[in-house]
Amino acid sequence: MxxxxxxxxxxxxxxxxxxxxxxxxxxxxxxxxxxxxFPPDINAVDPTETEHADLEASIELETSNTRFYLAAARRPGNDALRSYFKRLAKVEAEHCGIFCKLLGADKPSDLMTPSESTGSWASDIQDSLKREKRATGLYHTFAERATSERLREVFAAIADVETDHIALDEEAETYL
Ligand SMILES: [Fe+2]
Ligand SMILES: [Fe+2]
The missing domain is CATH 2.20.28 (Rubrerythrin, domain 2)
Known part of the structure; x- marks a missing residue:
């Protein structure tokens, strides 16, 4: 080990x-x-004004997605999809924590408060697809314009994770 x-x-x-x-x-x-x-000072970054705004936008996006997935995970009836959304909520909350660390900010106090789901499993998966596609696009943009090597690394890595979630949503549809 x-x-x-x-x-x-x-x-x-x-x-x-x-x-x-x-x-x-x-x-x-x-x-x-x-x-x-693992470099102990890996997150010692000094964000530019644009990077600062991009990190703030990332925190907002991850908070919104975490809260949406927590809400979706509350609907009874389909245990597999409930656990799927619960897992996505944990991953997105982790992303939020990463961006907060890079910005030196506290996690939003409502991060783990469920917001609202859309009303059905099928439409929640569609909403999730929209969210993941938007996240992928944004993080690619943020990665391209970041001047800090560390921020480029993180935005690109998380863009890849959100891309994986798009494929996972397609898999989730087979659980409907
Ligand atoms: Fe995320
Ligand atoms: Fe990780």
Whole structure:
């Protein structure tokens, strides 16, 4: 067994090999490094004005998506989809925490308060697709215009995770 650490969220993983995706933030395997290779000052960034605004927009987006997924996870009747949305809520909350860390901000106080779902499983999956596509597009833009190497790394990694969620939503439809 080895101790791995995710370069994106900083959480650790114990295993004989690195997982395909970070279990906490969803970052891809190449971002899971052995703990000794994890730079202690990895999040020491000094965001420019644009990066500051992009981090704030990211926190807002992740909060909205976390709260939506928590609401969707409350609907009774389809246990598989409930657990799917519950897992997505945890991943998006983790993303929110990453952006807060980079900005040196507290997590929003309503982060874990469910907002409202759309009314049916099928329309929640459609809403989720819209959210994930929007997130993917935004994070690609933020990654392209970031001047800090660290911020580029994080935005690009999370764009990949949100892209994975688009494929997951398509898989979720088979549970309807
Ligand atoms: Fe992670
Ligand atoms: Fe996210």
């Amino acid at each position: 080895k101790l791995y650490r995710c370069r994106i969220c900083g959480d650790t993983y114990l295993g004989s090999e690195a997982p395909s995706h970070c279990p906490f933030c969803g970052a891809h395997r190449e971002l899971m490094v052995e703990a000794r290779e």
